Amino acid sequence: MARKLDTATREALVERVRFYRELGLTEFYRRPVDESAKASVEVESQAAAVESQYSAEIADPPAASSQSQSKPFMEEAAIPPRKPFPAQPPIGNAVSSSDRVAALNIIREEIGECTRCALHKGRNKLVFADGDPNARLLFVGEGPGADEDAQGLPFVGRAGQLLNNMINAMGLKREEVYICNVVKCRPPGNRTPEPEEANTCTPFLFRQIDVVRPQVIVALGATAATYLLGHRQPLAGLRGRVHAFRGTQLIVTYHPAFLLRDPRQKKEAWADLQIAMKELGLKLPASGR
Ligand code: SF4
Secondary structure, X not given: OOOOOOHHHHHHHHHHHHHHHHOOOOEEOOOOOOOOOHHHHHHHHHHHHHHHHHHOOOOOHHHHHOOOOOOOEEHHHOOOOOOOOOOOOOOOOOOOHHHHHHHHHHHHHHHOOOOOOHHHHHOOOOOOOEEOOOOOEEEEEOOOOHHHHHHOOOOOOHHHHHHHHHHHHOOOOHHHOEEXXXXXXXXXXXXXXXXXXXXXXXXXXXXXXXXXXXXXXEEEOHHHHHHHHOOOOOHHHOOOOEEEEOOEEEEEEOOHHHHXXXXXXXXXXXXXXXXXXXXXXXXXXXXXX
């Protein structure tokens, strides 16, 4: 007699599949049908029923129905994927050098006294950006802290002083780069922005990047890397190499605030900046060798 999975087991199976998805495991295979193990067949049958339950939730029936039992199937087709990061907007048209200031002003005007996300509630000053609209190098941090919130400028506190030193070590001045953040309003207690807050604010960041069109972007910390690249990954897996991003080169390094807490990582951060310097064609300063 056919053995059916009870509701609790079915739900546990669904949760287990979701769990594997959280771990990044998305491909699942059915075992070949074993004629001598009828019970296993029934379990497989119930698993297929679970898949069907989720297949009904998505609008791609041909892909779901084309799966045969002997072929691997993608659980993406069965379980709606989590969408913490929306698709990145298309890259805007190039803005001529002479129009960049005006284009950035338009973006700032569009943001206005923004109340699009909850972060506006604790804001003193909205922090748009600082630096050269024609910069070849653009830094993206996480969000304003207390000093930035008070002054309306990014990276003006202790972490900002360290960033200035990093920029100077590259042989550049702060005025020669462009500096902005994932969110433009200070998160309470300097907490990490919630996905909803970051996702609401980043379209403006993308537009700023598209106007400036830097040759190299440096993401400062995991939050900046996450929302620029559109997926979450440990910093260790992102550092030390060049990522393609919106027609530019993206390099990931530590946030200066983290380096203040753990100065031992400054050497690695300097190695990341040297990658940026190489991409920019800058000569390493003698003191940095
Ligand atoms: Fe608006 Fe961005 Fe501030 Fe949220 S963080 S209120 S989206 S400017």
